[in-house]
Amino acid sequence: xxxxxxxxxxxxxxxxxxxxxxxxxxxxxxxxxxxxxxxxxxxxxxxxxxxxxxxxxxxxxxxxxxxxxxxxxxxxxxxxxxxxxxxxxxxxxxxxxxxxxxxxxxxxxxxxxxxxxxxxxxxxxxxxxxxxxxxxxxxxxxxxxxxxxxxxxxxxxxxxxxxxxxxxxxxxxxxxxxxxxxxxxxxxxxxxxxxxxxxxxxxxxxxxxxxxxxxxxxxxxxxxxxxxxxxxxxxxxxxxxxxxxxxxxxxxxxxxxxxxxxxxxxxxxxxxxxxxxxxxxxxxxxxxxxxxxxx
Amino acid sequence: xxxxxxxxxxxxxxxxxxxxxxxxxxxxxxxxxxxxxxxxxxxxxxxxxxxxxxxxxxxxxxxxxxxxxxxxxxxxxxxxxxxxxxxxxxxxxxxxxxxxxxxxxxxxxxxxxxxxxxxxxxxxxxxxxxxxxxxxxxxxxxxxxxxxxxxxxxxxxxxxxxxxxxxxxxxxxxxxxxxxxxxxxxxxxxxxxxxxxxxxxxxxxxxxxxxxxxxxxxxxxxxxxxxxxxxxxxxxxxxxxxxxxxxxxxxxxxxxxxxxxxxxxxxxxxxxxxxxxxxxxxxxxxxxxxxxxxxxxxxxxxxxxxxxxxxxxxxxxxxxxxxxxxxxxxxxxxxxxxx
Numbered sequence: 001x002x003x004x005x006x007x008x009x010x011x012x013x014x015x016x017x018x019x020x021x022x023x024x025x026x027x028x029x030x031x032x033x034x035x036x037x038x039x040x041x042x043x044x045x046x047x048x049x050x051x052x053x054x055x056x057x058x059x060x061x062x063x064x065x066x067x068x069x070x071x072x073x074x075x076x077x078x079x080x081x082x083x084x085x086x087x088x089x090x091x092x093x094x095x096x097x098x099x100x101x102x103x104x105x106x107x108x109x110x111x112x113x114x115x116x117x118x119x120x121x122x123x124x125x126x127x128x129x130x131x132x133x134x135x136x137x138x139x140x141x142x143x144x145x146x147x148x149x150x151x152x153x154x155x156x157x158x159x160x161x162x163x164x165x166x167x168x169x170x171x172x173x174x175x176x177x178x179x180x181x182x183x184x185x186x187x188x189x190x191x192x193x194x195x196x197x198x199x200x201x202x203x204x205x206x207x208x209x210x211x212x213x214x215x216x217x218x219x220x221x222x223x224x225x226x227x228x229x230x231x232x233x234x235x236x237x238x239x240x241x242x243x244x245x246x247x248x249x250x251x252x253x254x255x256x257x258x259x260x261x262x263x264x265x266x267x268x269x270x271x272x273x274x275x276x277x278x279x280x281x282x283x284x285x286x287x288x289x290x291x292x293x294x295x
Numbered sequence: 296x297x298x299x300x301x302x303x304x305x306x307x308x309x310x311x312x313x314x315x316x317x318x319x320x321x322x323x324x325x326x327x328x329x330x331x332x333x334x335x336x337x338x339x340x341x342x343x344x345x346x347x348x349x350x351x352x353x354x355x356x357x358x359x360x361x362x363x364x365x366x367x368x369x370x371x372x373x374x375x376x377x378x379x380x381x382x383x384x385x386x387x388x389x390x391x392x393x394x395x396x397x398x399x400x401x402x403x404x405x406x407x408x409x410x411x412x413x414x415x416x417x418x419x420x421x422x423x424x425x426x427x428x429x430x431x432x433x434x435x436x437x438x439x440x441x442x443x444x445x446x447x448x449x450x451x452x453x454x455x456x457x458x459x460x461x462x463x464x465x466x467x468x469x470x471x472x473x474x475x476x477x478x479x480x481x482x483x484x485x486x487x488x489x490x491x492x493x494x495x496x497x498x499x500x501x502x503x504x505x506x507x508x509x510x511x512x513x514x515x516x517x518x519x520x521x522x523x524x525x526x527x528x529x530x531x532x533x534x535x536x537x538x539x540x541x542x543x544x545x546x547x548x549x550x551x552x553x554x555x556x557x558x559x560x561x562x563x564x565x566x567x568x569x570x571x572x573x574x575x576x577x578x579x580x581x582x583x584x585x586x587x588x589x590x591x592x593x594x595x596x597x598x599x600x601x602x603x604x605x606x607x608x609x610x611x612x613x614x615x616x617x618x619x620x621x622x623x624x625x626x627x628x629x630x631x632x633x634x
Contacts, residue, residue: 180417182490219490220353224327
């Protein structure tokens with residue numbers, strides 16, 4: 001989901017025709033304004049997109065949470081969602097800043113400083129490719145962005161085709177937990193990137209009826225929802241083998257079908273939780289886990 | 296026995312009975328429809344009986360945790376209000392809960408676990424360790440230049456440690472990523488979903504010791520509220536009573552926070568509500584506060600897990616939303632009646 005600053009056009013795609021019209025308008029609009037040469041991205045997912053469409057050389061600053069691709073280490077860090085360093089942003093003399101949709105204060109200051117911005121919010125799977133295309137148009141890399149978006153769509157379609165006709169195991173996606181216990185479980189609800197990824201990969205989200213991207217799950221809900229498969233995603237570093245065995249041991253006490261059948265999977269890979277250009281690989285990984293295929 | 300005293304004792308008994316009834320009734324209420332025939336069936340193996348598992352492994356431990364935490368925080372509030380001779384004192388005034396919260400934040404952000412075999416998770420253990428650290432620092436400060444405890448220094452040291460630990464909490468949160476920050480924030484709102492009996496059993500010995508101390512303190516606290524000198528002239532060993540009050544109140548607070556997080560409002564509202572009904576005698580206020588605090592938190596937790604089902608409302612929000620207006624209502628009606 002994207003919203004642009006004063007020099008950009010809005011991108012919203014309720015239907016294909018509208019999407020084509022908007023994209024055409026953006027291309028025409030982009031043709032009338034120069035592509036930015038000094039971009040700052042405060043969103044790790046968008047940073048990945050910029051590098052993937054060939055706009056990496058235009059990126060001069062990234063957020064404090066950016067770690068991928070490796071080139072981001074050579075860029076200036078300018079803070080994050082809650083603490084963007086406006087002075088450092090200004091000092092980099094950007095001609096486009098990628099902000100998150102909730103950073104109203106920052107966008108107001110950017111407007112005052114007459115710096116264009118590109119506002120982004122995490123959405124579902126479809127929003128990844130639409131954002132890539134919009135970024136391509138805005139940064140002068142429309143052709144590469146189109147190629148990348150099409151490639152991602154092909155990858156996702158292939159994963160979806162793999163799961164067609166197969167039984168869909170009832171799956172719980174966990175993205176936060178108090179280590180060493182089953183307290184403080186944070187799980188994917190029925191909307192958003194993780195939900196879309198799971199459903200596309202062939203799982204049935206046991207929390208599909210909750211219209212939220214994430215929620216804290218009580219032990220009662222965990223027992224009541226009785227998932228056949230649990231996929232726990234870890235954004236940080238992978239656990240040591242001993243630690244991993246301990247955490248799996250915690251899950252074995254959960255008294256849910258997934259624990260009884262050895263279907264709790266701990267995956268430590270940041271690409272699985274970042275809605276960026278590596279989403280095709282993420283979908284394959286999730287599908288491999290759901291259908292127990294060697295990776 | 297005079298009539299008011301008999302009425303006060305009846306109120307105490309009523310509070311304790313309501314607490315027991317609340318614990319028994321709470322597991323029958325919840326977001327998942329249960330077949331209570333299946334819950335108490337002896338024919339179905341427990342491992343295959345999801346209804347029984349939800350009842351006995353999710354709801355009952357939660358109700359017990361709520362009762363224990365609610366009762367403990369309420370009585371700790373009574374003790375601190377008497378020790379500090381300040382009606383605004385709470386179990387959190389002296390920085391113990393801020394220390395406990397700092398321990399929990401470190402565990403959530405850096406993700407360490409206690410060696411297996413210890414009956415609590417890493418967050419609960421770290422929280423208890425943080426509370427212990429705060430107790431030592433505050434006590435050392437308050438007793439540094441006095442033979443006993445200076446309540447003024449105790450209060451100032453506690454408030455300072457509160458701010459100090461709060462700054463450390465913010466610092467740790469600043470170092471963490473979004474998901475950790477959100478989990479940490481959620482922990483600070485209170486969570487009684489203990490997912491089993493282990494966290495309760497881990498905190499129970501500490502709370503039991505603290506409650507025994509509270510029992511011993513009832514009479515000295517009555518006299519301490521008149522002032523240290525007045526209490527001493529009536530035969531109270533003031534220094535010993537202050538030390539026992541400080542350590543037992545702090546232990547109780549640390550253990551309760553390690554189980555359910557820093558759930559607000561109970562430690563200040565319940566003691567005052569109870570005093571409005573049973574008077575100021577700590578022999579009545581302490582047990583009545585335990586019973587009412589327990590029942591109140593069990594009730595709040597039932598609301599927390601049902602009103603937005605299948606999502607949960609943090610219980611700390613409910614305690615403040617219900618407790619605040621209820622306390623003001625009691626305050627106004629009781630004051631009017633007394634006038």
